[in-house]
Amino acid sequence: MAERVRVDGLRELEQAMMELSRATSRNVARKALMKGAEPILESAQAAAPVGPTGNLKASYGIGTKLTRRQQKLHKKESPVEVFVGPNDPAAVQTEFGNAHQAAQPHLRPAWDSRQKQTLEIIKTELGTEIDKAAKRAARKTARLARRASGG
Numbered sequence: 001m002a003e004r005v006r007v008d009g010l011r012e013l014e015q016a017m018m019e020l021s022r023a024t025s026r027n028v029a030r031k032a033l034m035k036g037a038e039p040i041l042e043s044a045q046a047a048a049p050v051g052p053t054g055n056l057k058a059s060y061g062i063g064t065k066l067t068r069r070q071q072k073l074h075k076k077e078s079p080v081e082v083f084v085g086p087n088d089p090a091a092v093q094t095e096f097g098n099a100h101q102a103a104q105p106h107l108r109p110a111w112d113s114r115q116k117q118t119l120e121i122i123k124t125e126l127g128t129e130i131d132k133a134a135k136r137a138a139r140k141t142a143r144l145a146r147r148a149s150g151g
Contacts, residue, residue, distance in 0.1 A: 005115070010123065016130045020137065026080050028129040030064065033082035036122035037062045040084045044110035048086070049094060059088040 017025040041062055048057045062084050066074055085091070085107055097103030111118075 005119070010126070013123070013126045013130060016134070017126075020130070020133050024133050024137070028126065028133050029080040030082065031129050032122050032125035033080065034062055035125045036118045037082055037084045039114040039117050039121065040107075040110050043114050044084070044086075044107045047106035047110060049104045049106065051090075051094070056086055056088050056091055056094060059086040059091070061085075061087060 017028060020028065041060055045057050045060045048060065050057065062082060064080075064082055066083060067087075091107075093101060094104050095107055096105075
């Protein structure tokens with residue numbers, strides 16, 4: 001089940017992103033989201049139980065892709081989405097438990113404890129990445145103008 005989070009104070013960043021090209025704004029958002037996901041990743045890895053193989057901690061990652069099965073179950077809600085979690089089928093059983101194993105939650109508590117920090121990082125990184133992208137676009141426009149004028 002997807003959890004909705006409300007963040008205030010992003011209106012100016014949204015306006016600035018609308019001035020960028022679609023591809024650039026998606027890249028900016030992706031970079032900010034990936035950077036913001038790092039505290040959740042670190043916290044979840046630290047809290048993940050070490051099983052007999054130790055695969056769970058090592059399988060954690062941040063990315064934009066899901067497995068085919070996950071893609072079928074996932075309802076895309078935004079043009080840019082970033083996912084944090086383990087790439088281990090047994091992780092669901094560990095997180096939620098089953099008839100033979102008690103739940104050992106580690107990803108949900110990581111989100112709960114790092115949610116505000118993550119959202120602040122995303123806001124800061126969005127601002128930084130938008131500034132960088134705007135400066136690159138201005139340099140490109142100036143370069144094209146010089147070429148067009150023959151200089």
